[in-house]
Amino acid sequence: MGKPTGFLEIERRDRGYEKPEARLKHWREFVQPLGLDKSREQASRCMNCGIPFCHTGCPVNNQIPDWNDLVYRDQWKTALENLHSTNNFPEFTGRICPAPCEAACTLNIVETPVTIKTIECEIIDRGYSEGWVAPQLAPAKTGKKVAVIGSGPAGMACSQQLARAGHDVTLFEKNDRIGGLLRYGIPDFKMEKHHIDRRMKQMEAEGVSFRTGVEVGKDVTLDQLRGEYDSVVLSGGAEQPRDLDLPAHNYEGIHFAMDFLTQQNKRNAGDAEDVAAPNGSTISAKGKHVVVIGGGDTGSDCIGTSNRHGAASVVQLEIMPAPPEKENKALTWPNWPLKMRTSSSQEEGVDRDFAVLTKRAIGTDGKIEAIECVKVDWEGGKLREIPGSEFQLKADLVLLAMGFVGPRKAPLIEGLDVDPRGNVKADMTAYATSQSGVYACGDMRRGQSLVVWAIREGRQCAHAVDKALMGKTDLPR
Ligand SMILES: Cc1cc2nc3c(=O)[nH]c(=O)nc-3n(C[C@H](O)[C@H](O)[C@H](O)COP(=O)(O)OP(=O)(O)OC[C@H]3O[C@@H](n4cnc5c(N)ncnc54)[C@H](O)[C@@H]3O)c2cc1C
Ligand code: SF4
Known part of the structure; x- marks a missing residue:
């Protein structure tokens, strides 16, 4: 523990994002790094808890208090060796992990967890920029x-x-x-x-x-x-994607999320603009009214991609009720809590609706034009349609993002x-x-x-x- 009073003196600060108007014009990463000095300052907030809940909250058991201390002491190379000893690819998790470690951090009891994910990302990014990440050759071959x-x-x-x-x-x-x-x-x-x-x-x-x-x-x-x-x-x-048992499911304009996302990732990798999705079609959200069915990560990625295409509108439907705005820490900490979260893609523009069941696709000449939905409640964990709550949503593109x-x-x-x-x-x-x-x-x-x-x-x-x-x-x- 580098600085015993760090958590008392220094406020939690995390990475910022480029503004939505600017980032929607490109496909690049838009998270703005905290920088070495600010990361060191944030690392000094770690209390080196006797029982470091962050360490068990992390599925790869990253030795978080150890590398927080090393970062605070400006020993970045040793911090990288420590990080690599539990995680082969911290540059992936430092970018896209939901960070269960931060939910488990003792300072999260008062909503100010150590910015663990940001510090992790800074360690590996520095490692690459300094040339510290090198192949680790096996001392001997086994012949297997x-x-x-x-x-x-x-x-x-x-x-x-x-x-x-x-x-x-x-x-x-x-x-x-x-x-x-x-x-x-x-x-x-x-x-x-x-x-x-x-x-x-x-x-x-x-x-x-x-x-x-x-x-x-x-x-x-x-x-x-x-x-x-x-x-x-x-x-x-x-x-294997979860499918929707929807009458008239075969209308043109209804796609699995992965068909849509794969195609855009291929375009970004330099493949042809009209590269076909795995299902053989070329899918674009440009000028379309998009409905994303499914409220998780995959749904969020569809929203961000649709908005970058220039969708006319994006609506996201979730069958489960809206979670609470805030978790009850006494019941949930140090576990991952169910609570309302807004992803960066949702922040860029979407109408979200909860407790909605999709009933039917509506269209003409084989093309989707709208979907019919109904509100539901979950009394005793059982789904019940609410009579009289049926409604229609205009839809030129429906993306199925209900998990796998x-x-x-x-x-x-x-x-x-x-x-x-x-x-x-x-x-x-x-x-x-x-x-x-x-x-x-x-x-x-x-x-x-x-x-x-x-x-x-x-x-x-x-x-x-x-x-x-x-x-x-x-x-x-
Ligand atoms: C859209 C989307 C967004 C996500 N976002 C996040 C996120 O932000 N953060 C996060 O932590 N997780 C996220 N996840 C989940 C995460 O990506 C997965 O949990 C993780 O990639 C699983 O890794 P894996 O190596 O087990 O499988 P995969 O990443 O699915 O890789 C499996 C590979 O096996 C190949 N394969 C399959 N069968 C064969 C075969 N017969 N022969 C040869 N190759 C084969 C496939 O082509 C594929 O490349 C997301 C998932 C999706 C779908
Ligand atoms: S739980 Fe938080 S404060 Fe405690 S050791 Fe882990 S990162 Fe540091």
């Missing part, structure tokens, strides 16, 4: 071969850890670029993609081979890989045991699936989640694979 399938944060973390343990790792990805949802789900304005390219270069230097454009189960079978490699890790994500129900079933995971939710069955110690030598981690194992959980599972799975291959492991869990 591992195939990792799916290059999202779970597959990337798992591959990097296994390569550092000396294994020959090949990372298979069905898309044309690596990164999973970091690449094609999350928009550039939340995280620019050069962050992934930079890590990919580091991983290549550490010995990871990348095979993009290869769908395992179709272009090569799981059995073929099992024959060729000593172990196979499945980190294919939870890609699990991994796509065929052909990769058929033949493997799944849990009751349809995810690949494996525990969080051995990460072993029902087939010998085959492991699973990330959203494919735990279901739709967060980048930080994917990194944690990738790291822990690498530990389990290394231990099974070598009989012991030095990789951290």
Whole structure:
């Protein structure tokens, strides 16, 4: 604890945003860094609690009080080594993590948590600008071969850890670029993609081979890989979107969020303006009345993307009732509280409505023109339509952002045991699936989640694979 009175003397300050009018004109990140001196000042607010709840609130168990202290003492390089010891990709989490650590921070009891995520981001950004992030080569090769399938944060973390343990790792990805949802789900304005390219270069230097454009189960079978490699890790994500049982669902103008978001991410990456979405169509929100169904992260990303296209209006519907403006800390802290949150994309312009059920698509000549909705209440946890509350919303584009129900079933995971939710069955110690030598981690194992959980599972799975291959492991869990 660098400064015992820091939390008493210094007010919480966090990164600012470029103004909405300005940031809506481009696709770049718009968060304005705090800078080294202000970050040091903020780090001095950390109380180095006897029980650091931030540390357990963080899924990768970042040693937050330790690196807060190091930052305050201007020992940035040591802070980076500490941060990297628990998190392979702090530049991802420093940008897009919802920061459960800050919800768990003791100072959050009085609404002024340490700006942990901002300090994390400053440490790694400084690390890159100083040239401190270098490949970490394995001291010796093991001669073992591992195939990792799916290059999202779970597959990337798992591959990097296994390569550092000396294994020959090949990372298979069905898309044309690596990164999973970091690449094609999350928009550039939340995280620019050069962050992934930079890590990919580091991983290549550490010995990871990348095979993009290869769908395992179709272009090569799981059995073929099992024959060729000593172990196979499945980190294919939870890609099956939740659908809406809507009469006239097949109207032109109704799309899954990921079709819309992937297409824009491809345009931003330099692909043709009319690049087709995975469903074969070219989708634009320009001049359209957009309705986003689903109130989570994916819905927010659709709002930010629609507004950058120049949508005429954007409405977001959520089936659940509006959460409370403020949580009851006595009941929720140090856990992640349910409360009203406004994302930066929602701040840029959207009408939000809660407790709304979408009933029917309305259109002519096969094109969507409006949707019919009804207000609902949730008495005793049961959904009930409120009679007489039906209404229509004008809609030229409807984006379905209601989350994901699990991994796509065929052909990769058929033949493997799944849990009751349809995810690949494996525990969080051995990460072993029902087939010998085959492991699973990330959203494919735990279901739709967060980048930080994917990194944690990738790291822990690498530990389990290394231990099974070598009989012991030095990789951290
Ligand atoms: C739009 C959107 C926004 C989000 N925003 C946030 C956010 O702000 N913060 C946050 O923490 N989390 C966010 N999330 C969640 C987060 O992105 C995921 O939890 C995380 O990416 C899961 O990582 P993963 O590696 O398990 O899977 P994924 O990132 O889904 O990667 C899986 C990869 O496997 C590949 N694959 C699948 N099957 C095969 C196969 N058969 N052969 C080869 N490759 C295959 C896929 O193409 C994909 O690239 C968001 C999710 C979405 C959809
Ligand atoms: S809970 Fe907050 S104040 Fe306490 S050690 Fe963690 S970051 Fe510092």
